[in-house]
Amino acid sequence: MTIKTRDWTAQIDRMPGAASFRTHGTVEVSNSGITPKLVLSAKQDKSFDLRLDLVLEQSDEVALQVITQKHVEYKVLGESNVTGVSIFFDDELIHHIDEVLITH
Numbered sequence: 001m002t003i004k005t006r007d008w009t010a011q012i013d014r015m016p017g018a019a020s021f022r023t024h025g026t027v028e029v030s031n032s033g034i035t036p037k038l039v040l041s042a043k044q045d046k047s048f049d050l051r052l053d054l055v056l057e058q059s060d061e062v063a064l065q066v067i068t069q070k071h072v073e074y075k076v077l078g079e080s081n082v083t084g085v086s087i088f089f090d091d092e093l094i095h096h097i098d099e100v101l102i103t104h
Helices: none
Strands: 005-013 020-029 034-040 049-058 068-077 084-089 092-097 100-103
Touching: 005 084, 005 092, 020 034, 020 049, 020 084, 034 068
Parallel strands: 005 100, 049 084
Antiparallel strands: 005 020, 020 068, 034 049, 084 092
16 A cells, blocks of 8 residues: 655754654545554664654544545654654655754
């Protein structure tokens, strides 16, 4: 299965009291009942490159059978030193973010 994604961004927020890391983008799904989620992959290396898995969850509700663009986000609170993000779907790399925005 091929999957289309776009507009990926990764950000480290170092503002006092709001320290966090997040990455987000847009995923094209085949119907409105599919919810994309980013989860921390069980496979991580020892670098500061974060590996995330894109998971598609199907709802049991009635859904429109139309191509839909859905926002997906991964966020974790606390200090972060992530230097890049690799996003995988079915063990295949679909996108790599090598520019992480840092806000102070």
